[in-house]
Amino acid sequence: MAILEDVPGVTVTVRINGVDCVEYDDPEAPGQQPSQPTTSSKYIESPDDTEFTIHIKVDSRYDWSYKNHSLKVRTFADATYIGGVFCEEKLSVSGIAEREITGKYELCRDTGYWQQRKPKFSAVKTVDDATKDRVEKDKKAFQKLGLIEVKVWRAIVHGPTVQEDSNHQHKASIELAEKSIKGKAISHGTTFSTAKGISKPSFAKSELLLEDNGPIAIFLFRYRSKEALQQELIIPATPPPLPSLDGLSEAEVRRLAAERLTDLNERKFIKEENTTAVKRELNEVQDLTEDDRPTKIQRLPSQVIDLTEE
Structure with missing residues (x-):
């Protein structure tokens, strides 16, 4: 108005x-x-x-x-x-x-x-x-x-x-x-x-x-x-229509379903590989709680060292 x-x-x-x-x-x-x-x-x-x-x-x-x-x-x-x-x-x-x-x-x-x-x-x-x-x-x-x-x-x-x-x-x-x-x-x-x-x-x-x-x-x-x-950019452009299975033959629907399943399996495989790699890296980190860790440092009596000695 x-x-x-x-x-x-x-x-x-x-x-x-x-x-x-x-x-x-x-x-x-x-x-x-x-x-x-x-x-x-x-x-x-x-x-x-x-x-x-x-x-x-x-x-x-x-x-x-x-x-x-x-x-x-x-x-x-x-x-x-x-x-x-x-x-x-x-x-x-x-x-x-x-x-x-x-x-x-x-x-x-x-x-x-x-x-x-x-x-x-x-x-x-x-x-x-x-x-x-x-x-x-x-x-x-x-x-x-x-x-x-x-x-x-x-x-x-x-x-x-x-x-x-x-x-x-x-x-x-x-x-x-x-x-x-x-x-x-x-x-x-x-x-x-x-x-x-x-x-x-x-x-x-x-x-x-x-x-x-x-x-x-x-x-x-x-x-x-x-x-x-x-x-003229007065209103936004219309988004593309969503894909539809209407009008496709049974063979075409099966082909699309197979392609989609393959894509999902590939994504799942990549995700599992990445998860395994991360776990492997975590297991290879040294455990600082093992017994061969350095013992507590004992403090020695302080002494002056003459650096001019031969």
Whole structure:
């Protein structure tokens, strides 16, 4: 759960099937700059072809008192706008305001009805044969992949408004030139599901607080496959699987058992040889308790010897 100490009470999570994704610290997260909004940067795992939502929660620790404002939240995936919501204290009876961004709203030009497309993680596909222009173009597109951004502003809501039609261009898959991503660990991008009809959503117009000079908080989620997270050393590598006898013939099982028995016998033989050698060395040590040991030294009367005598 991404939490910012400078903006208490506001938390953001990415969810799959209603469950918060496990978050990992970003080892290269930049330090906080006084002139920049408070930022949280985390890594999450992105299962292939899986839809996700973005959950925002504001609890009683957040200070609503200034100018009777609301929180305006806008979300982006790979720099593409997904959706936005308002969190307001007056709409929260329990003191906790929760919102879920589940997809992108669109007004169908053909039918005149509203519809929604849900975001999902899609594996990046590569092509070997690509022109120089294609490689350069894909390099720019690549810079935007694998990142969910959630930006939070303080704003004054003025009432309902009419939402204009949005851009309906959506890619069914993500395909990049192999040379444009060579050596990089980006594994997924965001695509959108098939559009489904919904009831007409409500929209509101708002005015940002100018004194904030931009968002008060930004939450970043860098999403990767499990293998890519391991490649970037965000999570440890998976240990090799334990050996199994499943699928082996009886002859192969007997052969492995014989090899194991031989190995155990060799280890036992080496251990016995080492034990025998140690005992032999101990028996060869002279027993100082035998009778031929030196007798007690008797002290003689002291005398002076003249070393100058011839």
